[in-house]
Amino acid sequence: MxxxxxxxxxxxxxxxxxxxxxxxxxxxxxxxxxxxxxxxxxxxxxxxxxxxxxxxxxxxxxxxxxxxxxxxxxxxxxxxxxxxxxxxxxxxxxxxxxxxxxxxxxxxxxxxxxxxxxxxxxxxxxxxxxxxxxxxxxxxxxxxxxxxxxxxxxxxxxxxxxxxxxxxxxxxxxxxxxxxxxxxxxxxxxxxGVDVETNPSPERMLLRYLAAFGPASVADAQSWSGLTRLGEVMERVRPQLITFTSESGAELFDLPDASRPELDTRMPVRIIAAFDNLLLSHADRSRVITADSRAKLFTRNGVFPPVVLVDGQVAGEVKLTREKARSLITVVPYRRLSKAHQATVAAEARRMSKFAAPAAAEHEVTFAEVV
Incomplete structure (x- = not known):
């Protein structure tokens, strides 16, 4: 093979x-x-x-x-x-x-x-x-x-x-x-009013996991679920899947018809919620966060704030402070951001501020020093 x-x-x-x-x-x-x-x-x-x-x-x-x-x-x-x-x-x-x-x-x-x-x-x-x-x-x-x-x-x-x-x-x-x-x-x-399933399919669980989080390895699926021995389950669904090899050499499984955009696909600035499963559902999280950024973020016993993605990678964290008439978002970057990136991060942060505090008269965004 x-x-x-x-x-x-x-x-x-x-x-x-x-x-x-x-x-x-x-x-x-x-x-x-x-x-x-x-x-x-x-x-x-x-x-x-x-x-x-x-x-x-x-x-x-x-x-x-x-x-x-x-x-x-x-x-x-x-x-x-x-x-x-x-x-x-x-x-x-x-x-x-x-x-x-x-x-x-x-x-x-x-x-x-x-x-x-x-x-x-x-x-x-x-x-x-x-x-x-x-x-x-x-x-x-x-x-x-x-x-x-x-x-x-x-x-x-x-x-x-x-x-x-x-x-x-x-x-x-x-x-x-x-x-x-x-x-x-x-x-x-x-x-x-919904009865707990008596014979749920772990194979179906893995296929749905790949639809939302793939491509992914067995170790990734185990990190997401907390379960062990999912390799046996993955082998049972292997005929329905295609496989790749990651940069680290791990075997990645995926659904044949799942989205895999081109490398030059634009990845817009996004603010990711605190505790978001995007950052918790893979053993190898390098797809969205570097080792250096991960060391800065995961320092609170698994508790982490919202983060900002720039070009598909975690580039810093976000702190929201709400007052009666003012909403303040502080961006704490993990690396230097260009002026263009700062502008797009600030625009997305203001949109989040207006969602979080629609009654606020002011929506302010500031950037802290790089940590």
Whole structure:
């Protein structure tokens, strides 16, 4: 068998940005975009709004807020054991596929495993479901109720166990634009009316991952999902795929008819939301961020701010400060930007500012020193 054709980092990057609708904003309903992206990381409530603003023409925050309020999209623990915003159908599809991550966490989590030692997980799950009979519960309410049944275990650890054992969604007003609210939980099936799939296809999951994040290696897919042994699954779908070789020598898989634009394709300035999966879904992230930039960005235990892409690569981070009559965006560049690039970055930043703070009378953009 001959060696697969080579793809440069730039070729891989432009292909990924095309799939992510970051080369050209799409005229697509928000629900369809969330589905296409196979979820958006959402441990903070509002970054997905900015992620959709970056990808959809004339996106309105009220559209996503309505989908959350109507249970069309939900926030639930999924890939990598983190909270994601997904369609209700994808929550039911993905949760059983990533359940092994959450089961393993109960055995390995240093914060909770000792407190849960001797507690029967199956019993916790049964009792946990019963507690939601009358509606959503906050963490403290759920913990207090569980502690009455399991007095020797920590309430917070019991809540963590239920959150891992039962598909629980965070219900409104949490994550509704313009509103605030503490986390309140409800079983997925009760909140959405959608039953969790009993035999979800990991092959389908990988094909959808490639549609949104490809070309990608097995290691990339494992980094996105948090799962292991996906090489076996990829082998089963190999006949449906084509392969390439990355600059590092890794085998990259892709859908035959997926977009792979020419190398000279224009890559416009884009501001990428905090926690965006674009930066978290590959083992080799050089397609969108250099090693130097990655060292500057990922210094906060996985928490990172919005970033700006210039010519397809992370070129700095963005800080938004909102006041009653003024919205200020500070761009912190990771390298020197030309005057032309500064102008286009400033224009995109002002557009984001007007989306984030439409009532502000002033929208100011400043550039900090290169870090």
């Amino acid at each position: 001959g060696r697969s054709p080579a793809l440069s980092n730039r070729a891989v990057g432009v292909a990924t940005l095309a799939r992510q609708h970051l080369l050209e904003r799409a005229e697509m309903p928000a629900e369809s975009m969330v589905g296409h992206l196979l979820g958006m990381q959402a441990q903070a409530p509002f970054p997905p709004y900015f992620g959709l603003w970056s990808r959809i023409v004339a996106f309105r925050a009220e559209e996503l807020a309505g989908l959350i309020e109507n249970a069309r999209v939900v926030r639930i623990v999924l890939m990598r054991g983190t909270v994601h915003l997904v369609t209700a159908a994808d929550a039911a599809f993905l949760r059983p596929l990533v359940q092994p991550i959450l089961d393993a966490d109960l055995r390995t989590n240093t914060q909770h495993r000792q407190a849960l030692a001797g507690v029967d997980a199956a019993t916790v799950a049964v009792i946990g479901r019963e507690l939601f009979a009358d509606g959503p519960l906050g963490h403290s309410e759920l913990g207090e109720s569980l502690a009455r049944r399991f007095p020797d275990a920590s309430p917070s650890s019991l809540v963590h166990a239920v959150r891992n054992l039962i598909p629980l969604v965070q219900v409104p007003p949490r994550a509704v634009w313009g509103k605030s609210g503490h986390v309140r939980l409800m079983p997925l099936e009760k909140w959405t």
